[in-house]
Amino acid sequence: MKARQRTTILASVCLIVCFAASVFMLRSVDRLRPQASLDDVLYISSPKILKRASLGYEGLLADVYWTRAVQYFGSRRGSNVELLAPLLEITTSLDPHLIPAYEYGGFFLAPPPPNGAGQPKRAIQLIEYGIRNNPNEWRLYYNLGFVYYMDLKDYAHASDAFERGSQVPNSHPFLKVLAAQMAQHGGEYQTARMLWTATYKTSRDKLVQQNAAEHLRDLKVDEDVSNLEGAVTRFGERTGRLPSSIRELARAEGLPGVPVDPKGEPYKMDENGRILVQHPDDFPLATKGLPAGFNAVGKHFASN
Amino acid sequence: MAAIEIIGLEKAYSLGFWRKRPKHALHPLHLRVEQGEIFGFLGPNGAGKTTTLKLLMGLVFPTSGSARILDREWTDPDIKAQIGFLPEQPYFYDYLTAHELLNYYGQLSGVPAKHRKQRIEEVLHRVGLRDVTGVQLRKFSKGMLQRAGIAQAILHDPKVIFLDEPMSGLDPMGRREVRDLMEQLKHEGKTVFFSTHILSDAEALCDRVAVIYKGELRGVGAIEDLTSTVQGKVEIVWQGTQVPASIKALGAECHVTGDTARAVIAETQQDAAIDVLRREHLRLVSLTPVRTSLEEYFVEKMRRADSAAGGAS
């Protein structure tokens, strides 16, 4: 039996060693080709051809593309944003009922870099395509209105979108409210807060929710800074000078203490009376409270 | 050294859902075959003959025990150059011709290239396949396949040759040829170990035999020695057509042919029978011993084995 035992042992050792080596080689091939599957993906960039090539298994292929899209843009840092649109278009053309893809387009295609691909028109196109194929999916009208409001500042179309959505049976009641709100108060913090809260509460996608939460947080900063700077102006009108410190301002406003940002750090004031946050990097989506010339380092679409 | 030494070779399978009931294809077997003899391995179908051969060839692994062939471990791959094997109802690569098949086997057995062609022709001639050397094996009849099988078993001039049912599928002429071949091999100094359930072949050929039944060895030795253990019989012939009742009472088989009668009785009864004839005033013509055949020995062994098993269970 000796020869047989020897062969068995040798074969087992060879198996384990070679398998480990193959895993090692695989990882190093992956490192060589980080873009690879994206590049492969888009060699067939016509959705029509792809549909035919998939031999009837479009659903599966759509899922594969969707997985690739999420993997690339959910976990990598702002890489190749121009590939997001074709990826989403291919996915939805293979499977027009893949609702999350439209949602994704709304939140990550439309916003300007570094938070998005900066292609709001394309996002609109995508979502309208989705609505044509899924007319009873109220979520899509919501996404549409959102893009019009947030990224295009087109309050009329936004209101229209929300209105259309509210007509859909079983739609969320806030759509009607939003439609009305658009018409009256387009452009206020209140509305924006309402929209982001609605997104946060109703989206089923974790990344979208995370994104909404960050927006809400940074919106608070904008709001706070705006209010505080209003207070500085009022102070100036009353006393004819700038407050000497933010503590003096807070006392003058009758606040219990120095107001803090959503991360718990107190706001500060510079010598020109501008209100600033302690750590601008904490709030990449804020538009106020940042030092002059500060460019939020593109912190990709969603935090990990 | 012995040609083949089987030391407690055993093969058991576990049957049953919980694998509790072992079924023995072969109970621990002890056997020794000397060089230069023709050894018959006898038993009915399913007795364990093929299992034993597959164990020796390393096709199947034993539950316990070992074996030595020409004093080397049976698992030693190099000893296989000295062994030839013909399996039961062989099947070969049917897309090859006889010549190509033997060439391939010759290569695997390590027959040097310069001798190979000549050797193949010799062997094909010897088994009577010279005329079909270029025909694909898929066109061969059963008898021709059997001959090809024998050819590949002796191609590399092995010292020990194992044949599993070598006569199967052959007509009487073919069987005669195989028997002659086996005798020739013995004269060349080779050891032939063959299994069969056809006893007349064994009787004609073997120096020694082993009888195996239900996975167990029932007897081993030279044929005369074995058959002599079975109770002898004698044939008694007398003048006349009468068969005395007392002879019939001895349990004899009686025949009347022309004007003589004969009876076959147990050897121990012969004195009693002679007394009967004298009493009846019948003239005794002859009294001859009847040679026990191997078949009778065989049947006797199996009957005893069955009744022992029946008594035990």
Add this chain to the structure above:
Amino acid sequence: MNARIGYIASNTFREAVRDRVLYNLIAFALLLSGAAIFVGEISIEIEKLVVINLGLTAVSLFGVVIAIFVGIGLVSKEIDKRTLYTVLSRPVRRWEFIVGKFFGLSSTLVVNTFCMAIGVFGALLYVSHKFTGSDAFILVALYFIVLQFFIICSLTLLFSSFSSPLLSAVFSFSLFVIGSFSEDLRGFAGMAHGITKWLATAVAYLVPNFSAFNVISSVAHEYPVAVQLVLHNTLYALFYTATALSGAVLIFERRNLK
């Protein structure tokens, strides 16, 4: 030892040829010439692209089919038909048998691919009327396809050593399909959590990674292939094949033949 492996390999090759496996070349030639002529007539400015894409994809698919359909019977057929008995009663080690069979099947595929390669270059010449430097990368694509064949052969041999031909065909084909999507599988594993993540990761590394071997599109677009990739793929194929063959040897070594 090496001689025996060589004898078994050449016998396996001979068996494949006599089984008329190489007749697939006729179907391939017809397909490719038809496409070349068709494309030449229409002259849609992407003739070269079509010929390379179609040609290489056909080489790959035809080869995979052959590898699977011949491979699944390599061991199981010999056991069922008992042709193995007279082979193993000779000084042949069981592992030599497996390795020999592997080389026999692989060389059949290499020869097949070589003939097909001539066809592809012929068709290319017909539509483009000349060769350019970047056409050399077609050879690299063909080399990668051959590496894929080695992997598939080793896998079918592995399955054949313990499983029936039908099951082996199903397993091999499934692994081929999954292997083509293995990068997505690894991406999915990266996104998952908990047990799913471990399971998906394990599967992702177990299946053969064919994604990296498929450079057909990029070669068709005349992009170069990195030398490093050639090296990595070669090593990966080597190790993976050795893994599968070790498995086959292990199983076959311990198997009681009926």
